[in-house]
Amino acid sequence: MKDFKTFILRGNVVDLAVGIVIGAAFGAVVTSFVGNLLTPLVSIPGKTNFAELTFTVNHSVFRYGEFLNALIAFIILAAAVFFVVVKPINALNARRLRGEESEPGTRECPECLSEIPAAARRCSYCTSEVAPAA
Secondary structure, three states, rough: OHHHHHHHHHHHHHHHHHHHHHHHHHHHHHHHHEEEHHHHHHOOOOOOOOOOEEEEEEEHHHHHHHHHHHHHHHHHHHHHHHHHHHHHHHHHHHHHHOOOOOOOEEEEEOOOEEEEEEEEEOOOOOOOOOOOOO
């Protein structure tokens, strides 16, 4: 029982659980944003619900309107996540990294531009030989 308690209280499991809960809540917020604010924009030029669009072959009904609804919802959701979440976070990371210098005791490999220890004679990434640091 002690091992199980240690496993459950380990940081990885708790972090994962918190991430899943926050992810589910964030998913609900994004779904609401798309459904209530962005999808009505699609209805401005015309019809919003394509569910009635079907065709029949040998008494089999193909509901391609449902597929169109799902496709449009996916595209709007993906665009919302990209422009509202991914793009701003990438901009924040780029701004944060712009001011950072390389760690002390490291230098760039002249071949692959990876960060390697200053005393290295061979790059651990591209395996090229590098001149000793001055």
